[in-house]
Amino acid sequence: MCALSMSSNSRIEQSHQQLFQMLGPLLIQSDKAYLVGGLVRDSLLGCIPRDLDIAVSGDASAVARSITKVLGGNLVVMDEARNYFRVVLREESRLDTIRTIDVSALYGDIFQDLARRDFTIDAMAVPLHNYLSGNWRESIIDPCNGLRDLELGLIRATGTEVFLEDSLRALRAVRLVAQLGFAIEEDTRDSIQRHAGAIQDISSERLRDELLAILAAPGASSSLYLMDELGLLLMVIPELDQGRGVTQPKEHYWDVFRHNIETVAAVEGLLERNLTPAWILDEVPWDDYLKKHFQEISSDGHSRATLCKLTGLLHDIAKPATKTVEPSGKIRFLGHNRIGADMASAILQRLRLSGKGVEMVQLMVDLHMRPGQMSQNVEIPTPRAIYRYFRRAENVAIDTIFLNLADYVAARGPYLQHAEWVAYAGMVRHILEVGLFQDEAVTQSRILDGHTLIKHLSLSSGPLVGRLLNIVKEAQAAGEIGTEEEAINLARKQMKTFHKEGVHA
Known part of the structure; x- marks a missing residue:
């Protein structure tokens, strides 16, 4: 400070x-x-x-x-x-x-x-x-x-009309608290609460900019809790209120509302390397490559780190709408990731986030559980499963892995045990390390291109060539082939399978 x-x-x-x-x-x-x-x-x-x-x-x-x-x-x-x-x-x-x-x-x-x-x-x-x-x-x-x-160390309004003249100033007060480490003076705080509803009349673009600035500042989860206390958070994203008081399975410490905010805290703690207890960070890889990755500007002038925190806030937005309780008492949220992805997209389009930003958040919400579902009981996922995940997640594969880790930390809260974290984080770390290695290997050592494939299999240009090349890349990433000859033989074998299925060149 x-x-x-x-x-x-x-x-x-x-x-x-x-x-x-x-x-x-x-x-x-x-x-x-x-x-x-x-x-x-x-x-x-x-x-x-x-x-x-x-x-x-x-x-x-x-x-x-x-x-x-x-x-x-x-x-x-x-x-x-x-x-x-x-x-x-x-x-x-x-x-x-x-x-x-x-x-x-x-x-x-x-x-x-x-x-x-x-x-x-x-x-x-x-x-x-x-x-x-x-x-x-x-x-x-x-x-x-x-x-x-x-x-x-006080944020004090200059007069009684400040928030009537521009209600966005209420959000700016929250941002200044985060950036400066100051407190909001009591009369100013009361005035913000009285006029909180007025920020609904502010343009979406201005709301978006302040929300992203708040998330980008240190202590984003504390700022979100402060926004909630002041009556501001639900004026910006009213859908969050549906999670308040919604209980989760016994493995979860928080209700859905607090879990979303605690996930923001966990994302920030992982990326800023200040999460406690310290043994959490011992199991999470970090180097200059990952640091630069999350510093990269991705949407509306903000970094991947800020976008990942935004996704943490929205990742379980659909849990209230999808909650069911079985006769046995088991709680389920079937499809909350897919429905949540659509809800997050609608919310961010309303806030006029860039198209690229909306797509990134939507994909992360949809896939936020995927790293933990790639194997049973924290067994090591297969190379093929890892390759398919990275291909599906595209440019947010790394971001989604860190979101998944943050989600796990926030779900357990004080319940998190060292041994279970070592096992889970070790499995997810393996996904990250293998996925990055596969990407580098396939990108730098391409063993077969489309022209060569067309020549050897007497094919015409078209979607079939792309399908065959993807099959070759997956096999290469899995370490099953390593030469052009092996790639051509695999493609030829796959063509026979396609012919049996009625697929023609």
């Missing part, structure tokens, strides 16, 4: 000197320009700022266009009526850590403008020329006592 410091933080200031020197000439169109919001807050806390917020007098759109032209990026109209624009810098255009530059027109003078902002810790400003001079801490404009709340 960051800590308040009024002393100079030269590392942060120097890292942005080039950016601000470039911005200076672009702001001559404005009589006054101020750095406001997160940059001032983060600089005071010693955090590395990611976004820049500038308030200017005059035409903010002209300033934003100039910044876009000079620095390179995309201009987004955030609120034309309020003269509010965002410059999203292209990766190659970014200077140090800054990703976006928000430009807005001053509402009245700087004091009136800051009074309209959401939280006191973001209602501070510094004239741009003072920031460049190096003595900016002496020039902080702080009409809402943001410095006081930084010292107290």
